[in-house]
Amino acid sequence: MKAKVYVTLKNGVLDPQGKAISHALESLGFDEARDVRQGKFIELELADGTSEARIEEMCRKLLANTVIENYRIEIA
Amino acid sequence: MKAKVYVTLKNGVLDPQGKAISHALESLGFDEARDVRQGKFIELELADGTSEARIEEMCRKLLANTVIENYRIEIA
Numbered sequence: 001m002k003a004k005v006y007v008t009l010k011n012g013v014l015d016p017q018g019k020a021i022s023h024a025l026e027s028l029g030f031d032e033a034r035d036v037r038q039g040k041f042i043e044l045e046l047a048d049g050t051s052e053a054r055i056e057e058m059c060r061k062l063l064a065n066t067v068i069e070n071y072r073i074e075i076a
Numbered sequence: 077m078k079a080k081v082y083v084t085l086k087n088g089v090l091d092p093q094g095k096a097i098s099h100a101l102e103s104l105g106f107d108e109a110r111d112v113r114q115g116k117f118i119e120l121e122l123a124d125g126t127s128e129a130r131i132e133e134m135c136r137k138l139l140a141n142t143v144i145e146n147y148r149i150e151i152a
Binding site for chain 2: 006007008018021024025028030031032033034035036037038039040041042043044045046047050054057058061062063
């Protein structure tokens with residue numbers, strides 16, 4: 001089975017990568033870009049029958065730093 | 077307006093980060109994890125009326141390395 005995990009920084013947490021992308025877009029002439037936030041998009045191939053609770057545990061233990069990051073799970 | 081860009085490695089391209097995550101999950105006892113692929117999830121705050129073509133251009137010029145990466149755009 002497949003699952004997707006979206007890991008994003010919590011609001012208020014500084015996003016240096018997002019800032020760097022934003023400045024780069026501006027320097028390339030993309031003035032439309034107001035703000036950019038970058039996160040992680042993880043695609044998991046899992047054994048059939050893996051529970052959402054188990055994926056939550058993977059997120060809390062490894063995939064996301066829950067102090068500064070949020071995560072969202074999508075089971076395909 | 078908001079747009080989301082998902083940048084993933086093309087099939088067949090080695091994903092060392094995904095491999096590292098996969099091994100780490102195994103070492104934590106998550107034997108269910110068969111394969112892991114990691115990509116980027118970019119949230120763009122853009123001026124109203126920015127066209128999808130313009131966002132495509134941002135992807136081709138900066139957000140994705142189209143030689144080894146695919147990108148998908150979602151306009152919120």
